[in-house]
Amino acid sequence: MRLADYIRAEIEPILQDWQAFAQTIFHARHMGKTGLRDHARDMLLEIADDLDSRQSESEQAAKSKGHGPVEIEGEESWAEVHGGDRQTSGFSVMETISEFRALRASVVSHWTKACPTISCDQLEDLTRFHEAIDQAVAESLEQYAILKEMETRLFGAVLLASPDPIYVLDLKGRFIYANKATADLFALEPEEIIGKTTFDLGFPFAADFQRNLEKVITDQSTYRGKFVHKFASGKGERFEYLLAPVLDEDQNTEATVCISRDITEQALAEEKIWHNAHHDLLTGLPNRRLFLDRLEQEVKHAKRSSSPLAVLFTDLDGFKDVNDSFGHEVGDRLLADVAGRLTDCVREVDTVARMGGDEFTVILIGTKRRKDAELVAQKIIDALATPFQIAEQTVQISVSIGISFYPRDAASPVALLEAADQAMYKAKESGSNRLYFFDTADNTDRSSAS
Numbered sequence: 070m071r072l073a074d075y076i077r078a079e080i081e082p083i084l085q086d087w088q089a090f091a092q093t094i095f096h097a098r099h100m101g102k103t104g105l106r107d108h109a110r111d112m113l114l115e116i117a118d119d120l121d122s123r124q125s126e127s128e129q130a131a132k133s134k135g136h137g138p139v140e141i142e143g144e145e146s147w148a149e150v151h152g153g154d155r156q157t158s159g160f161s162v163m164e165t166i167s168e169f170r171a172l173r174a175s176v177v178s179h180w181t182k183a184c185p186t187i188s189c190d191q192l193e194d195l196t197r198f199h200e201a202i203d204q205a206v207a208e209s210l211e212q213y214a215i216l217k218e219m220e221t222r223l224f225g226a227v228l229l230a231s232p233d234p235i236y237v238l239d240l241k242g243r244f245i246y247a248n249k250a251t252a253d254l255f256a257l258e259p260e261e262i263i264g265k266t267t268f269d270l271g272f273p274f275a276a277d278f279q280r281n282l283e284k285v286i287t288d289q290s291t292y293r294g295k296f297v298h299k300f301a302s303g304k305g306e307r308f309e310y311l312l313a314p315v316l317d318e319d320q321n322t323e324a325t326v327c328i329s330r331d332i333t334e335q336a337l338a339e340e341k342i343w344h345n346a347h348h349d350l351l352t353g354l355p356n357r358r359l360f361l362d363r364l365e366q367e368v369k370h371a372k373r374s375s376s377p378l379a380v381l382f383t384d385l386d387g388f389k390d391v392n393d394s395f396g397h398e399v400g401d402r403l404l405a406d407v408a409g410r411l412t413d414c415v416r417e418v419d420t421v422a423r424m425g426g427d428e429f430t431v432i433l434i435g436t437k438r439r440k441d442a443e444l445v446a447q448k449i450i451d452a453l454a455t456p457f458q459i460a461e462q463t464v465q466i467s468v469s470i471g472i473s474f475y476p477r478d479a480a481s482p483v484a485l486l487e488a489a490d491q492a493m494y495k496a497k498e499s500g501s502n503r504l505y506f507f508d509t510a511d512n513t514d515r516s517s518a519s
Contacts, residue, residue, distance in 0.1 A: 113176070
């Protein structure tokens, strides 16, 4: 039997051996029957047809030197189709060549077992079979290389045109590639970047970046992070970045690619939105929403550390008269000035907030003694008693202050604020410039006049 006829007759056993081998190729494991087994079947049938074709001496000489028949312009051989398919499927060069090796080995193994004694014609068939395989390898790899080169050019163009800094780092965190956007951001020439680490370049975020880089290399996972830094170029300040591993043919991490993006404008816009949602637009102080959030956090901390805190609820006396006499513009200026004086009366760790209208609140951290809270409240009374000069107008006001303590007066943030509010109303009932302590022991409010 001639080799071409044998291939057609025994194609199923040959393909079974081929398929068993193909499953060991990494990029072939998830390919379907059409992309793998049927592709190999087409290879074998094309080779069988080639073996059946008559070959002149010149064609035989050319083929023995690795030169196939002249191709019709615009048509691709099955080997070229194979090379292009494998390149786009992610196969490496070695994986692509190994398919032909396995195909050759499978055919020769089955053929020699079936024909232990080979005639001259069969020897010629075997020689032509090897030449056909060699020619197919050459055509396949040529097409693979053409597409790979095109892919590299396109990828290079994308990297060059990308406005985002993109760079590749080796396993020690050294730059082995940096696109133009990276060089422009760093204000360095590419040769000043390559071979350096983020430590070498003096970036303050280097320690965190290197730690995340090592995790990506070890876990072969992606990582999204952020850093704050203003580069020598003056560009940006807030950045986010994505680290992803680059795997070799054996699925080992050989490098890491990083894509970073300037999110300064976005971050500042988000911070402004958050600030406006949590701060009073007139005074710049925390609003009721942020105050209650901070009070909740401080109560939790006080509970864990067994330390008390005090809440002051203040209400301006005579503010309505100021609005009626001088107008709302003067009233707004007065509220802003009051906010400044209140802030000056407490420490940085304390919180001053505007609850709305002419009501302000204060959280005093770690206030253990009644006397300590009383001193701060009296300081506020004295500060606000000093006349305000607004738009050539002299404005005089007073203040009423209610004080409650955690955990003596209340255990929850809302109850603590309500207790201070109740004490404030008792202070206001007693006249101007008064402070009152809320006392749950006898359910009465005891005052201290200033």
